Amino acid sequence: MKVLIYDKNLEDLQHLCTLIQNLPIDISIHMASSFHQGADFFHANTYEVIFIDFIENEGKKLLAEILKKKKNQRIITISKAFECSESLGCDYCLEHY
Secondary structure (H helix, E strand, O other): OEEEEEOOOHHHHHHHHHHHHOOOOOOEEEEEOOHHHHHHHHHHOOOOEEEEEOOOHHHHHHHHHHHHHOOOOOEEEEOOOOOOOOOOOHHHHHHHO
16 A cells, blocks of 8 residues: 655654554555645655645645545545534535545
């Protein structure tokens, strides 16, 4: 399984990466801490799942870029804030993705 993780906070990025690497599955992880790095990884690879910390502008921009290019990309949005990543509400994602 190939996974991309975007988080501007390097400590959070490393923590999530460690958690995922400890899962009992064969996994390849690319880590990005900037919009450009995340976009470059996305355009050069195919990912089964992408994790995005969307709370800051770069994360929102990366989320929009990915969905513009590949509407059916599996994305898990993460954040320390209690806020929905989809402007239409979380139920929209459940119904359409």
